[in-house]
Amino acid sequence: MTTNGVSSVDPSSAGDISEPQQLFIDGSYTPSSDGGTFPVYNPMTGSKLYDCASATEDDYERAIQSASVAFKTWSRMGPAAKRIIFLRAADILEKYMEAEAPALMSAEVSGTRHWTKVNAISGVGNLRESASLVSQIKGEIMPADAPGTTVLIERQPLGVVLAISPWNAPASLTVRAIATPLICGNTVILKPSEYSPKNQHLVVRAMIEAGLPKGCLHFLPVSAERTPAITEFAVKHPLIRHVNFTGSDRVGRIIAGYAASCLKRCVLELGGKAPVIVLEDANLDDAVEAVVFGSLANAGQVCMSTERVLLHESIAQPFKKALLARIQSVKVGNHEEDPNALLNGAVSSGAKLLCGDVSASGPNLTIMAPHVVDGVTPTMEIFQRESFGPLVCLTTFATDHEAIALANNSEYSLSASVFSKDVMRALDIARQVRSGSCHINNPSVYIAAGTPNGGVGGNSGYGRFGGMAGVLEFTELKIISLGKSGVKYAI
Template sequence: MNLNDIHISVPKYQEMAPHSPTTSNNGGVSERTSTLSQPQFLFINGKYIPSSDNETFPVRNPITGSVLYNCASASKADYETAIENAHSAYQTWSQTGPSARRRIFLKAADIMESYITGDAPEFMSQEVSATMHWVKINVFATAGLFRETASLATQIRGEIVPADRPGTTIWVERQPVGVVFAISPWNAPINLTARAIAVPLLCGNTVVLKPSEFSPKSQDLAIRALTAAGLPPGCVNVLPTSAERTPEVTELAVKHPKVLRINFTGSDRVGRIIAGWAATCLKQCVLELGGKAPVIVFEDANIDDAVEAVVFGALAFSGQVCMSTERVILHKSISREFIEKLLKKVETIKTGNHLEDPAVSISGLFTSAHAKRVMSLVKSAVDGGAKLLAGDLQVTGPRGTIIRPHILEHVSTNMDIAHVETFGPVMLLSEFETDDEAVASANDSDFSLCGSVFSKDTMRALDISKRLRLGACHINGPSLYVESTLPQGGTGGGSGYGRFGGMAGVEAFTEKKIITVVKPGLKLPL
């Protein structure tokens, strides 16, 4: 079985030549193809420049450990400069009309699609061990996100409010807030970078973006597409930063008086730190953090469909997605049948080094340290009495990043793996007998991002979905599912708060302003 074949579709595309250099209308910045070996620079006010102190850090291939290129490491001074430039650009970008913004995003979508035969496959394969399937998902989902964002241009609307006071007209309009500080992760580097900046920009804000230190070139593809499409200088500024410098520059940006919104996608550990800094200056955040998605399979479910969805939800991109299925909660009457079919499916999944064999479905995790952490959680659970149904308790590959799918049952609540996000190809199986037991088991987590319910009784599944503490619940489908129009996010705890996507994103990155107009001659009593 190949994960490329199940439960996910990407648009068919025409074979195109790599995007050729063109000159944009934004003051001379040109779209250009890049090579992986070239250094990566900061992008401030429409120009690629070195850091102010010429500091760099190496970006490595996670499987081989070889240095791919050196990347400029932004300093606190660079962040100050970028924020000032974003604040200046906001003064004019916020006044542009919806049609001008729409045209940029529609053009960027077409440019993005051309990257599938350009830099995207090499960049993502080398930086984050992405298979071609994951590259396609990133590229085409990002093009779709740009188009959906473009459609919101004329949907940012206000309202007229009746006034009790005679001679008064009241309206409430949505206005952009100013400079947004965004941090996007490495695991879906193009798509999540686009999500971090697209709606804020469409609303008239400007953005200072910190990409992951693991994938600067992949993430820069979203910036290149928008810049080539005509986004003016200063509207988006990109500051890759070394791991050593990240804490100090992030705190500076979060607390900077000209930064008025923060959005972050990443771990709950970092999200709590950012939320704490933002709380000291009372700034709003959109935080999409961790997940430990439960899937409940009832006794009347279509077992084959449920197995397919669990395999895809748990193992796509080696389980390194916040929406990945980690907990499978099975009705006791069908658990043995489900497990038998699940194990047969998992046995057919090809795991290995995608650099040597492009046909593999599961390649290496993003660092050897992370792979060791995942395996440590699994081994600790087995040592504590959990039963290993699949997996070899081994970490392989040149630097120890490749892990086969591991499936455990009899995991007790006092084991770390029962509560922390593994972010790897691991599934935990448990049983239930009553609906209340299933709901209690699914809700026994600090995470609240997403999950699934499988049942042929749609009304029963709907009732259960309403009882689950999740930001999204999918009936008879995988936990790993999102569209750009959906209000994606958790309901607190380790999954964060706030919403990306569609009109929910517009609400997050605009402010309501009350405007009143008084008819001349109004008499006010003292």
């Protein structure tokens, strides 16, 4: 049913990507309050795909008020009912990812079929993992000194959560942004990326179709021009109790500043500059395969991408030879950012380009071949700055101590890897690398439902998504004491 442009049925769900995308507020699809829209383009071709409604402050106000009202009932819903909704949503999203996501991801973010499959496995898995968490949100009973008193410590939901999710893994990271907050009993305002509204909306559709009650989840895309003002408005809104953001460290610092001014908690998963340490006893075939996957998956547009490869000097040459041979078989895909300045800067500072020609191609100049840069030092910008592109930077070391120092010579702290046949030696190194995760004989890009993903400060942000660590982020402790009648208090 539709009234004045407002509908309870998604008008863009008929399978035609050219259909406009609307907002979803208070259980209904609607245009923005001022009729504003923005175009969404295919990054590969530059051609327009569709128009998307651009939310205003009034739209956000209405959504936040609705979410605040819905919180009162959703936060009290029992775990069995929530579990059923999430399991249904997982099944529905799985079907969407098979039927609609391949075309949508190709059009909006130039995602390959393999990357679509990765998003499907991760997104659906996270929904099912969240369903399993609902009965694990527990409190405790503490002994009390006062006679006849019982002290309960309960873990309670926060209220309305603002979730800001990126474009590079649209289904997977959207699920991550909303699932744990919702399963903990919070309601959510989702601001998707302006590059991938329809991909991210697949997750919203799945939750709605699964029976998520009205007002629990709102979908409010915003144009790039409006985003700074809307973000400040939403983060500082008194009814927003928590913010989670996945994106660049530059924007993360801005959001953290807004939240700090209101003394609000945040989860910020920001950039990465993941190092991979290859020791002299490593299986080079395994290390090369992991580096190629970790650096080139989704054209390097992953926050955990391998960007720095630290090679023991004794195996540097055979590793380089094997790496270049393996990279020759990689098909070239689309790329959204422009890391050419980093490459040119490294070469002019003395690094050697082993693979690639520092150029972009394609109708919209968004295709970039893999590049391998040798002789990269910590003083070069390419060693320190996230490229978000298909770049592999090679640096040699002589000792374990030097490898650890090189790995930690970065403002990023999201992910890392160590390759060695001596697992205990690798474990010792992994414990000394400053990162939220460090994988032994595995790629730096490692995603599994339930793992507490996040950085340990600096440009990678703070806080954790996933598993019980996520539950701790999106709930708060409350002390409740039960007193016995007839107690006399000394004054």
